[in-house]
Amino acid sequence: MHVFADPTNLDAYLSGFLWILKLTGASAVLALVLGVLLAAFRVSPVPVLRGFGAAWVNIFRNTPLTLIIFFCYFGLYTTLGLTLSDDLDLNNYWLGVVGLSVYTAAFVCEAVRSGVNTVPAGQAEAARAIGLTFFQTLRIVILPQAGRAVVAPLGSVLIALCKNATIVGTIGLIEASSVMKDLINSNGDAVIAIFAVFAGTFAALLIPTGYFFGWLANRLAVKR
Amino acid sequence: MTTGEPLIVLDGVNKWFGPLHVLDDVSLSVGRGEVVVVIGPSGSGKSTLCRTINRLEPINSGTITFDGTPLPAEGKALAKLRSEVGMVFQSFNLFAHKTILENVTLGPVKVRGEKPAAARERGLALLDRVGIANQAEKYPAQLSGGQQQRAAIARALAMQPKAMLFDEPTSALDPEMVGEVLEVMTSLARDGMTMVVVTHEMGFARHAANRVIFMADGKLVEDAPPAEFFANPRSERAKDFLSKILTH
Ligand SMILES: Nc1ncnc2c1ncn2[C@@H]1O[C@H](COP(=O)(O)OP(=O)(O)O)[C@@H](O)[C@H]1O
Ligand SMILES: [Mg+2]
Numbered sequence: 001m002h003v004f005a006d007p008t009n010l011d012a013y014l015s016g017f018l019w020i021l022k023l024t025g026a027s028a029v030l031a032l033v034l035g036v037l038l039a040a041f042r043v044s045p046v047p048v049l050r051g052f053g054a055a056w057v058n059i060f061r062n063t064p065l066t067l068i069i070f071f072c073y074f075g076l077y078t079t080l081g082l083t084l085s086d087d088l089d090l091n092n093y094w095l096g097v098v099g100l101s102v103y104t105a106a107f108v109c110e111a112v113r114s115g116v117n118t119v120p121a122g123q124a125e126a127a128r129a130i131g132l133t134f135f136q137t138l139r140i141v142i143l144p145q146a147g148r149a150v151v152a153p154l155g156s157v158l159i160a161l162c163k164n165a166t167i168v169g170t171i172g173l174i175e176a177s178s179v180m181k182d183l184i185n186s187n188g189d190a191v192i193a194i195f196a197v198f199a200g201t202f203a204a205l206l207i208p209t210g211y212f213f214g215w216l217a218n219r220l221a222v223k224r
Numbered sequence: 225m226t227t228g229e230p231l232i233v234l235d236g237v238n239k240w241f242g243p244l245h246v247l248d249d250v251s252l253s254v255g256r257g258e259v260v261v262v263i264g265p266s267g268s269g270k271s272t273l274c275r276t277i278n279r280l281e282p283i284n285s286g287t288i289t290f291d292g293t294p295l296p297a298e299g300k301a302l303a304k305l306r307s308e309v310g311m312v313f314q315s316f317n318l319f320a321h322k323t324i325l326e327n328v329t330l331g332p333v334k335v336r337g338e339k340p341a342a343a344r345e346r347g348l349a350l351l352d353r354v355g356i357a358n359q360a361e362k363y364p365a366q367l368s369g370g371q372q373q374r375a376a377i378a379r380a381l382a383m384q385p386k387a388m389l390f391d392e393p394t395s396a397l398d399p400e401m402v403g404e405v406l407e408v409m410t411s412l413a414r415d416g417m418t419m420v421v422v423t424h425e426m427g428f429a430r431h432a433a434n435r436v437i438f439m440a441d442g443k444l445v446e447d448a449p450p451a452e453f454f455a456n457p458r459s460e461r462a463k464d465f466l467s468k469i470l471t472h
Contacts, residue, residue, distance in 0.1 A: 125280060126317035126376075130331035130383055131307025133300070140334060145321050 003187050003194060016179035017201060023093065023165035023175065027100035028158055034101060035108025040138055042113050053109065060106040065099070065167050072099040073171040089173060096168030100161060107157045115150030116142055147220035155213025159206050176201070229292065231256045231387055231418050232277060237286035239272060239442075246272045247283070248442040254387070257416045261429040261450070264439035265465055270422040273439070274391045277420065278309040291386060307335050310380030310388040314395050316372040318364035324351065324375045325360040328382045335383070343382070350378040354408050370401030374408055387418040394425060424469060430454065438462045 004010050041053035060068065072095040076082040084094035119142050127137040143150075166177035174182075180198045184191050230253040239247035246269045254260050262270050275281040276288060279295050279302060288295045290309065296302045318327050328347035332338040338346075351357045354374040356367070364372055373393055380388060390409065394402040406428050413419055413432040423429065429436050429450050436453040438446040440461045446453060457463045 120317075122313060122315055122317035123319060126311075126313065126319065126379075128280065128303075129278060129306055129309075129311040130379065131303045131305075131335040132331070133303050136334060140330070141319055145319075 003183060003190050004197065009183060012174070012179045012182070013176075013197070016174060016176035017205075019093065019168075019173055019175040020162065020165045021205075023096055023100060023168055023173075024158075024162045026097045027104060027161055027165070030097065030101035031104035031108050031157075031161065032154075034105035036112055036143075038105060038109035039112035039116065040135070042109065043116055043138070044134060056102075057106045057109055060103050061110070063103075065103050065164055066170060068103050069096060069099040069167050069171055072096070092168065092171050092173040095171065096165070096173060100164060100168070104157060104161050104164075107160070108154065111153035111157055112143075112146065112150050114153070115146035115148075118149040119145045148217050151213055151217040151220055155210055155217075158213070159209055162206060162209075163202065228256060230254055231258075231291055232420070233287075233289040234273075234276075235287045235289075237276065237283050237288060239269075239276065239281065239283045246442050247276065250286070250442075250444050252437065252444060252447070254418060254420060256418055258434045259413045259417075259419045259421065259432055260435045260437060261433040262420065262422045262437045262439060263424065263429065263465070264445075268439040269442040270439055271391050274311075274389045274420060274422055277387075277389055278306045278311055280311075303335070307331065307383050308386050310377075310383060310385035312373070312376050312380055312388065312390045312393045314392040316364070316369070316376045316396070318372055318376055318379070320364055323361050323363055324356065324367070327364070327375060328379045331379065331383045347378070347382055350381050351375070353381075354378045355404070368401060369397045370404045373397065373401075373405045377405075377408055377412075381412075387420070388412065390419065390421040390423065392422050392424070394423065426454070426470065438465070440465075 004013060038053045038056055041049040042057070044050060073092070076098070077091070077095055082095075083091060084098075085091040116138075123141055123145065124137055127141040132140065166175060169175050169178035169181075176198060180194060183194050187194060232252075232254040234250055234252045237247050237250045238245070248269075250269075250273065252260075262273065264270055272281055276283050277290070279288075282297075290305060296305055318324070319330065322330065325344065325347050328350060329338075329340065329343040332343040332346065333340055348357060348360060351360055354377055356371050356374050356378075359367055359371055359375070364375070367375065377393075393409070394405050397405065402425065406425060409419070409421070409428065410432045421428070421433070433450050436446070436448060436450045437444060438453070438457070438459070438461070440459075445459050446457065446462050448458075453462070454466070457466055
């Protein structure tokens with residue numbers, strides 16, 4: 001473990017994972033808000049909104065994330081001049097957050113929509129029959145009951161998001177996988193050890209996340 | 225019992241599900257305080273008829289008027305209309321994640337903007353009226369079918385509806401629970417509630433209904449007072465149907 005005994009390397013390792021956590025955190029919040037909104041669009045009675053939701057999912061779910069992140073950098077930033085921060089790292093960070101969010105929102109939308117479909121149709125009918133509006137029905141009656149069926153797949157989406165955050169390394173943000181590549185390049189004798197430390201760190205972050213979402217899903221279960 | 229202008233008027237209503245003509249030129253009017261029982265073979269369009277009255281199903285042609293106004297197509301006006309028409313489903317459809325009392329107070333609070341405390345008090349009184357006040361804090365899954373259906377009736381009544389629609393309210397119940405639900409419905413009828421009731425409970429039709437409507441293949445075939453309908457059905461379809469259900 002001589003590699004990580006060097007304070008410079010240790011700093012790089014920590015700052016790499018800090019970027020991963022920041023990317024995951026901001027993108028998770030944005031993707032959740034956007035994804036729930038898209039899911040509401042997709043089950044709404046308004047054809048235009050349904051079409052918009054479906055188009056979003058079809059476009060972003062079927063485009064490789066690498067392409068989306070490249071587009072954010074070369075398309076939004078280089079070509080269209082969209083600058084999200086004067087700091088170069090922060091600009092790359094926010095471009096990455098945009099790409100990760102629009103991509104992950106498509107998966108959040110589908111997780112929420114499939115959860116909504118597990119709620120019996122009679123629940124929405126009863127809600128409409130007492131005069132609740134579409135959004136009230138969704139918020140008060142459907143989504144709370146979709147909870148269990150939504151939370152477990154959302155856990156998987158979050159885990160995927162965290163690993164996908166490494167792709168932002170391709171536009172110059174020195175996140176964990178970029179740090180790993182640098183360390184391997186300069187420490188050819190410790191390749192396996194370096195790899196194990198980085199993989200182990202991801203596992204240490206994500207395995208508890210998976211268990212947490214499983215536990216949460218059980219707590220949210222609704223008896224029928 | 226019928227006074228003034230009718231509360232519910234269907235005029236030349238047609239409804240298709242794809243190629244299937246489920247409601248075929250149906251015209252019907254229900255007076256204030258009137259109890260109309262709808263019977264007919266399975267698939268004849270009884271549920272669809274019921275569901276068009278609060279526009280859970282939109283219609284293809286014809287008009288439906290409720291309390292003097294044509295049914296609104298969308299949005300707030302439609303939600304308001306629905307809040308004035310109570311609906312009771314075969315499968316109860318109580319909100320599974322809410323207690324019985326919350327089921328009953330949800331509409332008054334969220335749709336009418338009633339104060340929670342006032343809604344609660346009224347809700348408890350309604351649960352008492354249908355005989356399940358002691359179940360108020362339980363969840364639907366903890367109640368028997370008969371209790372759930374009575375809670376569903378209380379939920380509909382909490383909106384102080386001008387009319388109530390019942391779609392086979394006792395069909396999903398074990399036989400020993402049918403009576404307790406019919407009893408609540410009979411008392412509602414006696415208190416002057418306007419009711420459209422799809423049911424195969426002929427005892428209820430005889431004793432509580434002002435009129436019996438017989439449907440077949442999406443058409444309204446007969447419309448008569450219960451005594452007359454049961455003693456003397458005019459159409460072959462109705463005779464055939466009655467002979468089948470009354471022999472067992
Ligand atoms: N949502 C629907 N889509 C397509 N067909 C339907 C739908 N609902 C009912 N139907 C059909 O319409 C006909 C009438 O149904 P319904 O009104 O439920 O009859 P009833 O309540 O008298 O048994 C049936 O043939 C049924 O299969
Ligand atoms: Mg039916």
